[in-house]
Every structure is written in structure tokens, then in C-alpha cells.
Amino acid sequence: MLSIISKINSSNKLSEIVQHKLKETIKPLFRKGEYSTKEETNEVLETIKTRRSTRAFERKQIKKNEIEKILEVAKNTPSAMNKQPWKVYVVQKEELIRKIGGEISEVLTPQMTFLQRAKKQLQVPDPILYDAPTVLFITTKKERSMPLFIDIDVGIYLANLNLAAESLGINSVIVGLTKMHEEPVLKFLNIPDDETFKIALALGYRDSNRHPPEKKEIVTGNIKWID
Numbered sequence: 001m002l003s004i005i006s007k008i009n010s011s012n013k014l015s016e017i018v019q020h021k022l023k024e025t026i027k028p029l030f031r032k033g034e035y036s037t038k039e040e041t042n043e044v045l046e047t048i049k050t051r052r053s054t055r056a057f058e059r060k061q062i063k064k065n066e067i068e069k070i071l072e073v074a075k076n077t078p079s080a081m082n083k084q085p086w087k088v089y090v091v092q093k094e095e096l097i098r099k100i101g102g103e104i105s106e107v108l109t110p111q112m113t114f115l116q117r118a119k120k121q122l123q124v125p126d127p128i129l130y131d132a133p134t135v136l137f138i139t140t141k142k143e144r145s146m147p148l149f150i151d152i153d154v155g156i157y158l159a160n161l162n163l164a165a166e167s168l169g170i171n172s173v174i175v176g177l178t179k180m181h182e183e184p185v186l187k188f189l190n191i192p193d194d195e196t197f198k199i200a201l202a203l204g205y206r207d208s209n210r211h212p213p214e215k216k217e218i219v220t221g222n223i224k225w226i227d
């Protein structure tokens with residue numbers, strides 16, 4: 001569209017009135033010469049804005065091809081020197097998820113009062129993996145030439161998985177607590193010695209009766225424009 005306008009501009013063949021009319025008609029599509037960034041017409045912005053962590057899931061399993069779609073699209077995540085340092089273990093076995101979540105919960109819940117509260121409020125046996133039907137466990141190789149950026153790479157990858165899932169109507173929560181007591185993850189998934197377990201993403205369909213989306217406080221004052 002921009003190139004058409006510049007051609008029109010440069011050809012000088014159309015009258016100023018026609019040019020003005022044309023610009024007025026397509027103006028809503030542009031902001032500072034780019035396509036509209038209005039959230040209601042931009043699905044990426046809308047997904048980023050409306051995504052929320054989900055901590056109570058329906059018993060419905062996510063179809064394998066949906067998980068594959070999410071993993072496929074997340075392969076495009078940028079990474080330092082394109083190392084793509086992540087590896088993903090996909091777990092959909094209810095029994096295995098319960099075992100891992102249960103063992104972590106047994107250790108962490110007595111130490112953390114917010115976990116005891118969550119367990120009661122959400123009516124879940126373990127407030128770690130929240131009985132999610134699917135969990136992705138992310139590891140990286142221990143020996144790498146670019147260790148400086150591994151955590152950033154994994155973070156971006158995780159965010160893309162999270163948002164890709166949300167855009168397909170699949171809810172999730174990032175579970176950093178799995179790293180605070182990682183032994184059950186290493187043991188039950190047989191993670192080899194040359195890999196480091198990083199973090200987990202629990203996925204499923206939100207049970208809004210048990211966990212309606214909460215109002216979120218957004219931190220302000222953390223953006224400084226350098227003029």
C-alpha cells in the first residue's frame with residue numbers, strides 16, 4: 001500500500017484531491033506509516049495482553065497435534081548465535097505428572113505458606129503442576145559454547161510456547177517451582193547427566209469455576225525514555 005502511495009506521489013499524475021481522498025480512506029490502516037497496531041485488529045497484541053496464568057485445569061487432554069503445532073511454531077524462536085539450546089520433554093501421562101508434582105509438592109508445600117493456601121483455594125492435590133493434563137519440561141545441554149545467553153534463550157522460547165498455546169485457546173502456567181526441587185523431574189524423566197533441567201510449562205484448558213482470571217496489578221514507573 002505504501003509503495004502505491006509513493007508511486008502516486010512521485011508520478012504527480014493524480015490530482016491532489018484524489019491523493020487526499022485515497023489517503024483518508026486507508027488512513028485507519030496506518031500509524032506512523034505502518035499497519036495498524038490497534039489491539040482489536042492485531043491478534044499477537046491481543047494474545048499478549050489477554051494471556052493469564054492458569055492454575056486449575058479441566059480434565060480434558062490436549063490433542064497431540066495441537067501440542068505439535070505449538071512446538072513447531074516455537075522452533076522459530078530467536079536464540080544467541082542461533083544455538084537453539086532447548087530440549088523439550090512432553091509429558092501427557094496423568095500418573096507421571098501426578099508423581100512428579102506430588103513429590104515436589106511434598107517437599108515444598110510444608111515450607112511455603114502460599115502453596116498451602118493455593119492447595120486449598122484451587123482444590124488441587126498438588127499446587128506445583130496443578131494436575132495439568134500436559135506438562136513440557138525444558139532442558140539444555142550442559143556443555144555449550146554460548147552459556148552467557150542460555151537462560152535468555154530458554155526464556156524467550158518459553159514465552160513463545162506460552163503465547164502460541166494461548167493463541168490456540170490452550171491455557172498454561174510457567175512453573176519455576178519445579179526448579180526449586182528438581183530431583184523428581186530428573187528421576188522420573190530420566191534426564192541424562194549432560195543436560196540441565198531449566199523450567200516447566202503446565203498446559204491445559206482453564207477450569208474457570210475453580211480459577212477465574214484474577215485482576216492483575218501492572219507495575220508502573222519502570223520505563224524510562226532517554227531523550
Ligand SMILES: Cc1cc2nc3c(=O)[nH]c(=O)nc-3n(C[C@H](O)[C@H](O)[C@H](O)COP(=O)(O)O)c2cc1C
Nearest residue numbers: 051052053054055128173174175176177178199216
Ligand atoms: C520464570 C517464571 C516462573 C514462574 N513460576 C511459577 C510457579 O512456579 N508457579 C506458579 O503458579 N506460577 C509461576 N509463574 C507465573 C507467575 O506467577 C505469573 O506469570 C505472574 O503472577 C503474572 O500473572 P499472569 O501470568 O497471569 O500475567 C512463573 C512465571 C515466570 C515468568
